Amino acid sequence: MSGMWRFLKKPEGPALAFMVSGMLWFIIGTLYGLVSAIDLVAPDFFANIAPLVFGRGRPTHVNTVLYGFVTEVLVGCGLYYVPALLRTKLWSPPAAWLSWLLWNITVLSGPICFAGGHTQGREYTEYIWAFDVTFTLAIVLLAVNIVMTIANRRENSLYVSVWYFTGMLLWTAGSYPIGNVMWHPSTGAVAGILDTVILWFYGHNLPGLVLTPLAVGAAYYVMPRIAQAPLWSHTLSLVGFWTLVALYTHIGGHHVPQGPIPNWLKAMSTIDSMAMVIPVFVALGNLWLSIRGRGGKLLADPAGRFVLAGTVWYLITCVQGPIQSLPAVQRVTHFNNWVIGHSHIAILGFAGYIALGAMWHILPLLSGRELYSRRLVNLQFGLITFGLVGFFMVLTTAGLIQGGAWNNGQTIYRVLPEIAPYMFLRAVMGVLIIAAAFVGFYNLWMTLRRGRVIEPELREEALS
Numbered sequence: 526m527s528g529m530w531r532f533l534k535k536p537e538g539p540a541l542a543f544m545v546s547g548m549l550w551f552i553i554g555t556l557y558g559l560v561s562a563i564d565l566v567a568p569d570f571f572a573n574i575a576p577l578v579f580g581r582g583r584p585t586h587v588n589t590v591l592y593g594f595v596t597e598v599l600v601g602c603g604l605y606y607v608p609a610l611l612r613t614k615l616w617s618p619p620a621a622w623l624s625w626l627l628w629n630i631t632v633l634s635g636p637i638c639f640a641g642g643h644t645q646g647r648e649y650t651e652y653i654w655a656f657d658v659t660f661t662l663a664i665v666l667l668a669v670n671i672v673m674t675i676a677n678r679r680e681n682s683l684y685v686s687v688w689y690f691t692g693m694l695l696w697t698a699g700s701y702p703i704g705n706v707m708w709h710p711s712t713g714a715v716a717g718i719l720d721t722v723i724l725w726f727y728g729h730n731l732p733g734l735v736l737t738p739l740a741v742g743a744a745y746y747v748m749p750r751i752a753q754a755p756l757w758s759h760t761l762s763l764v765g766f767w768t769l770v771a772l773y774t775h776i777g778g779h780h781v782p783q784g785p786i787p788n789w790l791k792a793m794s795t796i797d798s799m800a801m802v803i804p805v806f807v808a809l810g811n812l813w814l815s816i817r818g819r820g821g822k823l824l825a826d827p828a829g830r831f832v833l834a835g836t837v838w839y840l841i842t843c844v845q846g847p848i849q850s851l852p853a854v855q856r857v858t859h860f861n862n863w864v865i866g867h868s869h870i871a872i873l874g875f876a877g878y879i880a881l882g883a884m885w886h887i888l889p890l891l892s893g894r895e896l897y898s899r900r901l902v903n904l905q906f907g908l909i910t911f912g913l914v915g916f917f918m919v920l921t922t923a924g925l926i927q928g929g930a931w932n933n934g935q936t937i938y939r940v941l942p943e944i945a946p947y948m949f950l951r952a953v954m955g956v957l958i959i960a961a962a963f964v965g966f967y968n969l970w971m972t973l974r975r976g977r978v979i980e981p982e983l984r985e986e987a988l989s
């Protein structure tokens with residue numbers, strides 16, 4: 526028992542646990558993505574298997590990759606880099622273990638509950654009330670843990686990654702219960718059009734105030750380290766931080782400009798979506814200026830390449846985003862596969878790439894073992910990049926075909942055969958991404974079991 530307690534109190538345990546479970550969810554979540562992709566190619570394929578029909582498989586896919594894979598891996602990274610940057614031990618490893626357990630109970634509830642049709646039925650807030658509670662507890666516990674770690678810190682200055690990680694926990698502790706309407710346990714919704722406003726307030730906080738701060742915070746930690754260069758500007762990093770929170774919180778209306786929400790809300794959402802270029806370019810400019818003249822170091826490092834590519838996806842996502850928030854553009858791009866293309870380059874391209882790169886960089890520091898195989902990291906990079914570029918091209922093209930047809934008044938059943946080849950290609954590309962998930966899990970597991978042990982002095986050097 527005392528051995529168990531000692532293990533639970535090891536400061537690096539929870540960070541590692543979040544990474545391992547996140548990588549496992551990567552496999553499970555993307556397999557559900559394939560199930561949904563097959564549903565869209567051959568709708569009768571799983572017709573007699575209720576848990577796998579589109580309406581159940583899709584939310585399982587989306588929630589598992591979002592809350593399971595990308596977010597968990599990035600939280601694991603944060604639980605490592607925040608104490609490291611503060612030169613202080615994590616305040617309470619047992620509390621972080623409890624957060625890990627509660628978090629994973631929530632993610633596990635997806636495949637179990639959605640399979641039986643138990644869902645709140647609102648996109649991104651599908652988990653039923655009991656699991657909203659477990660998730661909120663996990664986040665609140667993590668927030669307390671990190672705030673207490675900051676309070677006990679030995680390093681006076683707060684590096685920007687600490688701001689982002691802490692900000693994400695505090696904002697999510699507030700916005701998750703609101704977005705999930707947790708004060709109405711039986712429905713998780715309020716009546717009428719107001720529900721759409723509340724849902725999309727949260728629906729955009731999820732990428733904006735959960736994934737973006739986690740991913741940008743991790744990039745700020747990893748990129749200067751690999752480039753062995755100081756951050757270009759601390760002031761600019763804080764300008765990016767505060768403009769992010771000032772603008773992101775009220776642009777959710779750009780998801781529903783075709784709906785009967787108030788016009789002022791639509792106008793505000795569109796204008797502030799345009800203004801989002803400020804935090805995005807400030808963060809990207811600061812990161813890229815920090816590594817200027819040393820980009821080669823990042824490209825030569827398998828983890829650095831992932832993170833650098835993630836920043837490029839961030840640029841592409843956030844050029845596309847403001848454009849598609851214009852109502853005139855949405856007349857063509859809304860209600861079709863264009864948006865699915867955007868979602869995948871945003872969540873897998875931007876946040877997922879940075880999650881993987883940061884994890885491969887941090888894993889040796891955390892475990893004291895060298896990566897089992899750098900070539901497998903490169904293989905994973907190649908598979909995901911090939912798959913995702915293909916995904917993006919195929920879905921954007923399919924979206925434009927659908928949008929054009931919609932505007933020409935064509936009926937849906939005439940358009941479906943036109944996009945069938947694209948749906949097939951998406952499923953094929955998806956297999957590459959799933960293969961990358963398996964390769965990643967194998968490499969992670971083998972690193973922990975067989976990776977060459979790093980000499981303690983070298984580890985100290987790497988940590989400093």
Ligand code: HEM
Nearest residue numbers: 555558559561562587590864865868872873955956958959
């Ligand atoms: C970690 C990688 C992935 C992430 C982060 C991810 C994320 C997402 C997200 C956020 C959505 C919701 C999109 C929206 O409503 O706008 C979605 C939908 C979907 N994804 Fe993925 N996905 C990943 C991998 C895959 C893979 C590998 C496949 C196929 C094999 C796939 C197939 C699908 C399908 C079919 C949908 C539903 C599209 C629709 O409603 O028309 N995804 N995914």
Ligand code: HEM
Nearest residue numbers: 732736779780798801843846847849850859864868871872
């Ligand atoms: C400058 C920043 C961004 C802007 C202005 C923006 C804008 C938009 C708009 C207008 C839509 C709705 C499109 C439609 O339904 O027709 C959308 C959808 C979406 N965005 Fe972004 N985006 C930005 C960045 C991001 C980032 C960084 C992420 C992820 C980390 C992200 C994830 C998503 C997802 C998942 C959806 C699909 C939501 C759904 O299921 O309908 N976006 N974005």
